[in-house]
Structure formats: C-alpha cells, structure tokens
Amino acid sequence: MSQRVRRRYLALRVLSEQPINKRDVEDAVWNAVLQLFGESGASQANLTFIEYNSEKSWGIVRCSHKALEMVRASVASVTEINGKPVAIDVLGVSGTLKALRKRMLLQSKAMT
C-alpha cells in the first residue's frame, strides 16, 4: 500500500519595481532550487506553481513537505529577475490550499 503524499502550499509575494509575469517567477524559483540543491534536490521538491497573480504580485506554489525548507531557502535566495532586483517573501505555509487561501484573505483584510 502506498503512503499518501504530504504536501505544503506556500503563498509568495514578489517585491519588485515593475510587475513580473508568472513564467519569469517560475524560472527564477526553479533556477534557485537548481543552483542551491542541484538536480537531485530539485527532483525531490515536487515543485508546482498553482497560481500567480502578476497584478498583485503574489502566487502559490506546492512542494513536498520534506522539501519545504529547501524550497523556502531557494525562494529567499532569489535576488533578481531579468536583471531587475526583486525579493520573494513567503507570506504563509499550509498543508491545504483552502487553509492557506483563508489565512491570506485574513491577512489582506488585516492590512487594509
């Protein structure tokens, strides 16, 4: 019997002067994982981009729960995209998409 895969969902916010499209953010995160942990590490991360809103500059990625620290470190190590300085912050981590969306909604309400 195979064990159920445990996943983690991370809410990301991209801080930059200009809006950045999904493809560029995806490439930057993948490159960061590859640079820090190599191909073997990247294959264990099971990294998937669930959604990205380029207007609001935030998105959600999914990874294996064992690779959470690895993905978080990689995301934090991104300093530029297309030669422009950026910072990617992890706003929250959750085991389910529903809980993460709920938390992000509460956070954005608290900020406004």
Next chain:
Amino acid sequence: MRRFVDLHLQPSVNDSDQVERMVSRSYELGYRLVGIPLPPNVTRDEVSQLKGICKDVGIDLVTRVGLTSKTPGQLLHELRRLRRRFEIISVVCTSKAVARQAAKDRRVDLLSFSVTSSRGRFFDHAEAELASRASSSLEVDVAPLLSPKGFSRIRLLSTLRKEIAIAKKFGVPVTISSGATDLYLIRGPYDCATLASLFGMATPIALRALSETPLTIVERNREKLSPDFVAPGIRLVGRKKDCPNA
C-alpha cells in the same frame, strides 16, 4: 510570541527616505527591533531623527557602531571613546591581532569577519575560546549569501559551516542579521532561518539567533548604559530627592 531582531540593517543614514522604506519593510516582515550602524561622529540630533522615523513605523532602534581598527591599540582607543555612546559595538576583524583583542574584550558585542575573502576570517578555536569567555557573539550576515553565485557562495557556505561548528563547540552565541544595504536584500526571520540551514544551523537554533540572542545583548547593554546602573546586579532605585526624610 518571539520578538525578532535585525541588528545589521545598513541603509544610507543621510537618506531618510531609504531608512524609512527599509525600516517599514523590516516591520512588515516581522522584526520589532533593528540596529543601524552609525558613523562614530554621529550627532545626537541625527540619532533622535532616526529614532523618530523608527518610532513612527513602530520599530525600536538600536544604535550601533562598527569598528574597523587596524591594530589592537587603535581598537582599545576606539572602545574607550565609543563604548558609552552606542548600544551595540561590533568589530570588523581585519587582522588576526585585532580579532584576538576583540574576542577577549568584554566591551565588544559582535565579532564580524570579511565575507569577500576566506583568508580574512579568523574565527578559529582560539578565537572561539576567547569569545566564549568574554561573551561576545559571532555575527553572520545573510545578505552576502544571496548575491554571489557559484564558487564564491560555495566557499562562503563552507567557511560559515566550519565557524558555526566551532561556535557550537565552544558555546559562543551566534547572531544572524540581514546585513541588507537595500530594500531587496531584506528577508523575513523565517526565511533567514531556512537560509541558515544551508550552513548547518538547525531552524530552532537559527530562530534563537534571530531573536533571543540579539535581544539579550541589547537588554544587557541598555541596562549598563542606563544612569541607574552601578554594577552587574546592582542598580540605583532612588536618589536623594526621592527620600525626603533622609
């Protein structure tokens, strides 16, 4: 709840807009206390202006000076001159002699080393032993880890891994700071903790290096700099004017 501290935020002190932007971002990311390195000849007005900016944002400012003395004698002279004026004193150890003097001096709070050359890092067993006796802390900046790629980052991570292991062996406290010179190099405390795992620091220990360890240094120094401080464990509770019958 943890109170996160970033003791090494490096905005241009003369640019109040940049200071405000960087301090606001630090607050947004969860820091409640930041240390900004100031020039040794900073005036009280400039310090109070910076404190005002930080207070408006909701963050507590710690005054800090970074000493880059070339000789142990010069370091002692600067420590005598500046210790009572700043809450945190860090020494950027540019030579082995300066590093040894800084490690054994109780007036030094943080020991920093060059990030550009591995030969400029003097944190070895002897240094750690001296630092553990004088309760100075090893400071590790996160920003220099972000910019280099390839071999230079590999070398830096390898050096940091060795230093962290030595610090652990001798019980030297480690402080993690951002070392950010601009807005885009500031990372949240949990992101800094995961970056610290790259050089062998477990996340709970890294979180302590971002909160309790720097907070202890700041509280200890603030107590010492207060006018009521007499000696460790002894403080003035009242003056003549408070005791009318005396």
